[in-house]
Amino acid sequence: MKTVRMMARPFVFLLLTAVFIIPVLLLFLQSVSSPWRFGTLLPGDLNTGGWLHISGDPGLQHAIMVTVGLGAAVVALNLLIAVPAARFLAFREFRGKSVLDTILFMPILVPVIAIAMGLHLVFIRIGIADSFTGVLIVHLIPTVPYAIRIFRAGFERIGTKWEEQCRTLGSGRWQTFWHAELPRLAPSLRAAVFLTMVISLSQYVLTVIIGGGRVVTLPLLYYPYAAGGNDTITAAFSILFAAVPVTMVLVIEILLRTVLPYPLKRST
Amino acid sequence: MVLPALFTAAITAGAVIYGIILSFRDSWNESWTLEAYANLFGHTFFLDSLVFSLYVTAVSTLISIVIGTVLARGMFVYLRGRSWKWLAWLPMLFPHFVAAYLILLFFSQSGWTASLLYQAGVIDTPGQFPVLTNDRYGIGLILTYVWKEVPFVMLMMLPVFYEMNHRLKDAAATLGGGRYRQFMDLEWHYLKPALLETSVIIFVFIIGAFEVPYLIGATYPKMLPVLSYEWFYGGDWSMRPAAFALMAIITASVLVCFYIISRTIRRQRQRMQEGGGGS
Numbered sequence: 001m002k003t004v005r006m007m008a009r010p011f012v013f014l015l016l017t018a019v020f021i022i023p024v025l026l027l028f029l030q031s032v033s034s035p036w037r038f039g040t041l042l043p044g045d046l047n048t049g050g051w052l053h054i055s056g057d058p059g060l061q062h063a064i065m066v067t068v069g070l071g072a073a074v075v076a077l078n079l080l081i082a083v084p085a086a087r088f089l090a091f092r093e094f095r096g097k098s099v100l101d102t103i104l105f106m107p108i109l110v111p112v113i114a115i116a117m118g119l120h121l122v123f124i125r126i127g128i129a130d131s132f133t134g135v136l137i138v139h140l141i142p143t144v145p146y147a148i149r150i151f152r153a154g155f156e157r158i159g160t161k162w163e164e165q166c167r168t169l170g171s172g173r174w175q176t177f178w179h180a181e182l183p184r185l186a187p188s189l190r191a192a193v194f195l196t197m198v199i200s201l202s203q204y205v206l207t208v209i210i211g212g213g214r215v216v217t218l219p220l221l222y223y224p225y226a227a228g229g230n231d232t233i234t235a236a237f238s239i240l241f242a243a244v245p246v247t248m249v250l251v252i253e254i255l256l257r258t259v260l261p262y263p264l265k266r267s268t
Numbered sequence: 269m270v271l272p273a274l275f276t277a278a279i280t281a282g283a284v285i286y287g288i289i290l291s292f293r294d295s296w297n298e299s300w301t302l303e304a305y306a307n308l309f310g311h312t313f314f315l316d317s318l319v320f321s322l323y324v325t326a327v328s329t330l331i332s333i334v335i336g337t338v339l340a341r342g343m344f345v346y347l348r349g350r351s352w353k354w355l356a357w358l359p360m361l362f363p364h365f366v367a368a369y370l371i372l373l374f375f376s377q378s379g380w381t382a383s384l385l386y387q388a389g390v391i392d393t394p395g396q397f398p399v400l401t402n403d404r405y406g407i408g409l410i411l412t413y414v415w416k417e418v419p420f421v422m423l424m425m426l427p428v429f430y431e432m433n434h435r436l437k438d439a440a441a442t443l444g445g446g447r448y449r450q451f452m453d454l455e456w457h458y459l460k461p462a463l464l465e466t467s468v469i470i471f472v473f474i475i476g477a478f479e480v481p482y483l484i485g486a487t488y489p490k491m492l493p494v495l496s497y498e499w500f501y502g503g504d505w506s507m508r509p510a511a512f513a514l515m516a517i518i519t520a521s522v523l524v525c526f527y528i529i530s531r532t533i534r535r536q537r538q539r540m541q542e543g544g545g546g547s
Contacts, residue, residue, distance in 0.1 A: 016339060024359075024370075026380065030373065040383060041380070081276070084273075085272070087269065104270070104273055106277055106281070110476070111493055112476065112477075112478070113515065114518065117283075117512060118286045118287035119279070119283045119286075121290075140276050141279060145276075198360065205497065226372070234369060238366045241366050
């Protein structure tokens with residue numbers, strides 16, 4: 001029985017590899033070759049047209065700028081909003097904590113399209129519909145609850161002992177956070193930045209309704225391609241979506257390493 | 269400290285309440301009426317879409333949960349601190365609509381799987397490959413969601429396997445418990461709250477998601493959010509309140525279900541702690 005299970009493990013891993021990695025690999029191959037005809041399993045040529053199109057189209061270029069700018073702003077606001085809230089929820093005990101917990105988690109439960117439809121008229125009235133600001137605000141809704149969860153788990157892991165130690169040594173709140181807690185929160189920070197960016201990049205209907213077609217992000221341009229465009233270009237476009245959050249996490253990593261005077265723990 | 273976070277929750281609540289108000293107004297927003305709900309329940313599309321949405325969502329959630337948990341159980345020892353473990357999270361890098369496109373590349377009638385079967389001599393023309401995308405059985409939708417959610421389930425379940433007191437299994441074995449009893453009496457109690465929580469998150473996400481069915485869903489029946497979007501943006505203004513009514517119903521059901529299930533989860537976790545189930 002044991003040996004059967006031991007042999008099953010590598011098999012499970014192989015299957016996992018196949019199902020999760022092969023599609024991504026093929027996507028990459030498709031992005032550098034002409035659209036595959038029916039019956040072909042591997043690329044027949046090398047075609048850089050897809051990537052040239054992605055890097056050359058002015059509309060796409062503008063959308064990349066808007067998307068990255070929006071994503072960076074969403075990430076920054078998420079950190080400002082989620083870190084204090086997560087710290088509070090991790091270290092304080094009070095009546096009604098579970099109620100507060102549920103309220104903060106609620107935005108994830110409501111379908112984004114319901115939020116977009118409900119806010120549409122309100123945003124028109126207060127004049128932030130069809131604007132970058134309006135889109136930025138609504139992108140916070142599906143992201144903040146996740147950021148809070150991630151940082152809360154991070155704070156709970158490091159506990160209050162560092163804070164107590166710092167207090168004993170006479171440091172203030174900000175010093176405690178900067179010197180003791182932030183370096184230990186690095187794994188949570190990576191996860192939060194990554195997830196926030198991916199979620200922001202995944203918003204189509206929220207951006208369409210609140211942005212009114214004026215705020216053109218990458219997902220808005222992606223749909224016509226995916227629904228029946230050239231596969232080479234669409235594949236390259238698809239990989240671009242993965243490249244953006246990866247780049248963002250790298251930037252944060254470099255920032256952390258330059259700003260913080262401590263060697264960082266590797267993610268666990 | 270929590271005030272800024274409450275701000276996002278407040279906007280959400282505002283949007284939901286305003287949406288509910290609009291669902292009780294006529295299409296010119298001039299008077300109170302139940303017309304929208306009458307329109308909604310009287311519409312033939314609604315019932316078909318409701319059944320279809322519940323079916324796609326339930327099947328996707330169930331398959332993702334089972335595969336994700338089995339993988340997490342089989343791999344947790346190997347995934348601890350390995351540098352290649354990020355490969356398992358690869359699907360999380362991509363937005364849902366990119367996953368839908370991948371499914372199109374793989375399972376459309378002229379896609380990669382069809383090509384593979386052609387090479388293997390099973391089929392001769394693309395037409396012989398079954399319609400698996402934009403199909404009325406929602407297979408393309410289910411494949412997309414399973415591919416995307418399995419890594420998420422693994423991510424949620426792995427900590428449970430790490431926290432589990434595995435020595436208890438030996439204790440059960442010593443007491444004569446077979447593999448089934450070991451699982452039901454020990455692992456299942458650890459897994460249950462996390463499984464419920466993960467299922468709820470996935471279910472709620474899929475039932476309210478627009479992006480995937482907009483790309484890979486069938487023309488008929490439509491998933492509920494797509495139906496709502498078309499009524500909201502369609503030329504026929506008389507259906508706009510019905511679009512709000514539809515979303516109001518989904519939102520209300522989702523919130524009530526979440527409330528009930530999260531209470532159950534909290535009770536289960538409490539019982540585990542009181543029973544000294546922690547390692």
